[in-house]
Amino acid sequence: MWTARSRARATGMVVSMTLTLSLLAGAGCQEETKKPVERPAGTMEQAQMRQIALATARRGTIGGVAYPEGGLRLMRVRGYGLVTGLVDKGSRRCPESLRNYLIDAIRRTRMSDPYRRKTGFEPTAAEMIDSPDTAVVLVEAQIPAGAIKGRRFDVRVTAVDEETQSLVGGVLLQTELKVFQSLSPAAILEGRTLAQAGGPIFINPFREATATAAVIHQREGSIIAGGIATEDRKLSLATVTESYATVRQIQDAINTRFKADPPTASADSPRTIGLRVPAAYRGREGRFLELLLHLPLGGGAEVQARAKILAAELSQPDAPHKELALSLEGIGRPAIDFIRPLYAHANRQVNSAAATAGVRLNDAAAIDVIVRHANDPRSPYRYQAIRELGECQTVPRAAAALRELLDGDDAQVRVLAYESLRMVDRRAVAQTIVGERIENFLLEIVPTKGRPMIYVRRTKAPRIALIGGDRMECRPPLLCADAESPVTLTAKDGDQMVAILRKDPARTLGPYYTSLSVPVLTRFLGSDLRTEIGGKLQGLGLDYGSVVAVLYRLCSAGAINADMKWEEPGSDELLGPLQPVGRPESEL
Incomplete structure (x- = not known):
């Protein structure tokens, strides 16, 4: 029976990384036998027609009866640490409330450092803090959704004392990160340590050429992949209404699609399903959740009938194409026969969405449509198509198309083509790890017939690509x-x-x-x-x-x-799935 609490949960259900699931009153697992909704012109507002199509896309899926509850949001963490190697551009000052905390942290770091010198002069922790070669910094980060122990992420550092002139060339000593709390700048953080951070600070060297962007002060910087999760984040779904039968049905649907040992899903209670991210989706947790919520709960003839209805809806120019394509992808290979005719549809949005679902289901006939969008400067789906080629299972065709794009003149297209090429065909990129004692950065050399170009990453991994480096x-x-x-x-x-x-x-x-x-x-x-x-x-x-x-x-x-x-701000969203957006979490 629906209660006030279950209705509140329903309004928070998420079916994609950017959309909140609604219209749950008609959601369920009933048999799908009705015909596609007829749309006579002038009889219904466009928004109403879209809501009907959305309801069709969601009906009979996991996202129609459950929503993400735990571990599927970014988690804000922070801590305080000490940056060394500033050569008289740091600060001798340290807030008294942080002093003892930092002294203890430095001592713990030294004890765990395998490269620590056992002999010779070594300043005390207090002497390090009092040196102008160091600076106390605030360290902030967001642990990715679904992160497992060992997952790396970027962190931001900001000098606490105004006397600090610059963090250029500095190295952050190992720092504990705890769950974010709205405290005063010098307040000590309590609670469980969720991550560690440390490493060389990256200051934007392009600041002189980016007058339209916010100026990055030398007292602020980032540590690319400098954070590391120290424990797994708990992932779970919750059903709108309590039902052992429903959670078991969801568990079985997930484990059938995402086979793993231990299982991907486990029914933990009459309302919750625990989740583990499959190895193939590590670093792509958003993509995993997106597909999972669109998996069907039925089977057999019911699924065939549903695929036919979804494909008919997908052919409409004003339909929610992404939602419908995801639901067709969730059905699996039985959906291919229904979406294949749409590859030749005159509407770009329709054929792009259909081909995306087809490529993800490993239908070789869909690759030509994706390549056509990738090659077309006028296509609004060009960047998405290039990204899709990077995850394509038809490797030779995708790699050949990406190499051609890499030879072109459009710098952003070349960058996207490079990022996709390194994912789909690692043999096309020569890699060298620079730095032995501590891995400094990854150097990649990519052959091209186009003009040589140096591409630099500023998030997720310190990486320099020499495109045409030979x-x-x-x-x-x-x-x-x-x-x-x-x-x-x-x-x-x-x-x-x-x-x-x-x-x-x-x-x-x-x-x-x-x-x-x-x-x-x-x-x-x-x-x-x-x-x-x-x-x-x-x-x-x-x-x-x-x-x-x-x-x-x-x-x-x-x-x-x-x-x-x-790497331009925002371009990374074209290279990987968006981080999940969901309900506020009450657990860690």
Whole structure:
């Protein structure tokens, strides 16, 4: 029986990452036998027709009787830590309420550091805090929805004391992150530690070229993939009404589609179903939830009839195409025969949605439609199509289309094509991890017939892509010098090597010489600062942000035969599913 509480739950049900499920009064598992709704012109408002189509898409699915309840929202966490390596640009001051907390945290970090020196001078925790080479910072982050233990995520750091001049070149010591609370800036956080954070701070080196964007102050920065979850987040669904039969039906539908050991779903109570994210969807939790909520609860002839009705609705130009396509995808391969005729539909939105469902169901006939949208500069679904090629199971066809896009002139299309190509065909990208003691960043070289381009990630993973890197070289004469940079690069006209001076707080090291090749130069800048057997220097030990800044200055001066582009705000939404949006959580 429906109660006030169950009605409230119903209004919070989520069927996609951005839409809240509504219209639950007619939702259920009844047999789907009625014909598609006729739509005579002028008899119904467009919004009303859309609501009818939405009800059709949701009827008989998991999302029609249950909603995400736990672990499916971003979780805000924060902590306080100490940044080192600031060379007199930090601050000696520390709020008294944080001092003892930080001293204990530094001691714990030292005890767990496998690279800690066992002999020689080591300042005390109090001396470190009092040094102008360090700064106390506020550390904030959002643990991803559905994150499991070990999942990495980005963090933001902000200097607490106004005397701190810059965090450039700094490294955050290991810091505990706890659930976010609205406290004063210097308040101590209590509660269970949910994540750890640490690593080199990345300051935007492109700030001079982004006048329209918010200026990123040097007292603020980010640590790319610097956070790590220390425990699994609990995931669960809740049914609108309590029913053992319903939760078991949901459990069986999920486990039939997402086979795993241990099972993906478990009926924990008459109202809740616990979830585990399958290995294939790690990092794509939003995509997992999106499909899960559109799985059908029926089977056999009922599903066939439902697929026919959904396909008929999908052919309407004003239909909720994404919802309908997801419900068809949820049905599985039996839906292919009904959506295949829509690949040739004259309406772009219809054929794009149908082909997306078809590609995800591994229908080879759908790939040509997706490729057509990806190649069409006028298609409003171009970016989505390129993303879809990155998850396509028809690897040779998808990879060939992406390579062609990579050779084009549109910088954003080339970036999207590169990101998709590295997912669908790893052999197309040569990867090198730069840094041995601590992994600094990932360097990728991608062949292309187009103009060479350097692409830099600023979220999720420190990664530099040299697109056309096999043809990318420094062009003497060149001079790359900046007061904030730890290195100075020079090469006279006709030189075959680049000379590099490495600035140290106490002295200047070098000159060291390396190749004009940009891949070789990039590896040398970021590799560990140590001498190999035979006396050869392995690298200069620059952090990711410093390496990116050097490449940016060289490109800006025309000293590298390449354009440079970095990950734009918002473009990541085109490369991966949106984080789930759901009800506020009462659990961790």
